[in-house]
Amino acid sequence: MSLNVGDQIAELRVTPDKYLPHRYAGASGDFNPIHIDPEFAKAVGLPDTILHGLYMMGLVARANAASVGGDPRAMKRLSVQFRGMGAPETEIVVRGTVKSVDGGRAVIETVALQGENQTIRNAEAEVAL
Amino acid sequence: MAMKTEAIGKEWPSTTYEVGKEKIGEYARVIGIENPVHFDREAAKAAGYRDVVAPPMFCVVYSSPALAPAMFDPEVAMNFATMVHGGQQFEWGEPACSGDEITTAAKCLEIYEKDGKGFYVFETNSINQDGQQVVRGTWTNIVRGI
Numbered sequence: 001m002s003l004n005v006g007d008q009i010a011e012l013r014v015t016p017d018k019y020l021p022h023r024y025a026g027a028s029g030d031f032n033p034i035h036i037d038p039e040f041a042k043a044v045g046l047p048d049t050i051l052h053g054l055y056m057m058g059l060v061a062r063a064n065a066a067s068v069g070g071d072p073r074a075m076k077r078l079s080v081q082f083r084g085m086g087a088p089e090t091e092i093v094v095r096g097t098v099k100s101v102d103g104g105r106a107v108i109e110t111v112a113l114q115g116e117n118q119t120i121r122n123a124e125a126e127v128a129l
Numbered sequence: 130m131a132m133k134t135e136a137i138g139k140e141w142p143s144t145t146y147e148v149g150k151e152k153i154g155e156y157a158r159v160i161g162i163e164n165p166v167h168f169d170r171e172a173a174k175a176a177g178y179r180d181v182v183a184p185p186m187f188c189v190v191y192s193s194p195a196l197a198p199a200m201f202d203p204e205v206a207m208n209f210a211t212m213v214h215g216g217q218q219f220e221w222g223e224p225a226c227s228g229d230e231i232t233t234a235a236k237c238l239e240i241y242e243k244d245g246k247g248f249y250v251f252e253t254n255s256i257n258q259d260g261q262q263v264v265r266g267t268w269t270n271i272v273r274g275i
Contacts (some may be wrong), residue, residue: 012160027152028189044210053214058160058186065185070164071176072224079218079267085235122187 003106003129009067011092012094014059016051022090024055051086056112056120063094064108064125074104077126084117096125102128132247132275134240136204143234146191150181150227157184173226180227186263190221192253195233196268199251205237207249208272215248215271222262229256238267247272 021035030052033040035102041049057080068074086092096110111129112120139243150170165172166182175182183190199205227229231254239250253266 020159023159027156029193030189054186054189054217055160057217060182060192061186062160062162065162072164072166072182072185073222077218077220078185079216081216082214109222 001107003067003127005098005101007098009063009096009098009110010107012063013061013091014065014094015091016055016089021049021051021055022099024052028052028054030054045084047087049088051088051119053080053082053086054121056082056086056092059092059094060110060112060120060123060125061070064096064110064127067096067108068106068127068129074128075125076128078123080110080120080123082119082121083121084114087113087117091112092119096123099122099124101129122123130239132242133204133206136202136206136237137184137240138237139199139202139204140234140236141195141198141202144192144195145230145232148183148191148225148227148229149185152190153181153183153187153227154157156187156190160184160186169226173267174232175205178226180229183265184226185219185221187225188221188255188266191225191231192233192255192264192266195253196251199235199237200270205240205249206269207247208275211273213271213273214268216267216269219269222264223257223259225257225263231255231263231265234259242275245274247275 110123255263
């Protein structure tokens with residue numbers, strides 16, 4: 001698998017359905033009600049239930065792993081900043097650009113967006129080539 | 130208001146999690162990962178893994194239980210009403226496979242104030258049954274209006 005500085009990784013587009021946060025809660029063990037209970041979410045000042053940040057980080061990891069053939073061993077490091085809130089039933093787009101290639105490792109700068117809203121920014125994935 | 134910082138450096142009791150094949154598959158399906166090494170034992174072994182292998186971000190499943198007591202510790206005293214998960218980093222070592230017993234310890238790295246916000250930074254360190262480092266996580270929580 002060859003990655004060069006400036007390359008774009010394949011864009012990932014996913015639209016989580018209404019019940020995705022319930023399935024992610026079950027899979028991950030994170031049952032924080034802000035992700036699964038609209039009444040609770042509104043009571044604490046949110047517009048509605050929001051996606052788990054770590055679910056979106058999972059999509060960022062998936063997009064970066066796919067860029068080197070999908071072998072889970074290739075993912076060495078991933079750091080992200082969570083910013084805008086993610087909403088269910090809205091398309092998420094993950095985009096990444098190769099920032100550096102050195103010593104058999106590439107660093108890929110990645111963002112996750114819903115429209116103009118950057119739900120994950122300044123993400124940096126280090127992958128083995 | 131001065132923040133409580135006495136929890137800096139505090140460590141909490143470790144937790145142990147046994148990784149299961151179907152749990153790996155459940156996680157991979159939710160994220161939409163289709164690589165058969167996450168579902169099929171033969172495919173995983175053919176790819177050089179000991180058993181069905183977890184996607185890297187499956188680490189949240191086995192490392193989070195160690196973090197929970199740290200988050201709720203009164204010495205840390207985070208205000209959950211205005212807390213957001215601000216940032217996250219994982220560094221992976223040996224892959225996590227079905228049948229592994231992974232032990233995770235949590236520690237408070239930093240508590241500090243910046244721009245009127247409180248930053249609470251925790252580390253989790255996960256080791257498998259053979260003593261190999263599986264993943265190290267750095268979890269940053271931000272509390273508004275401290």
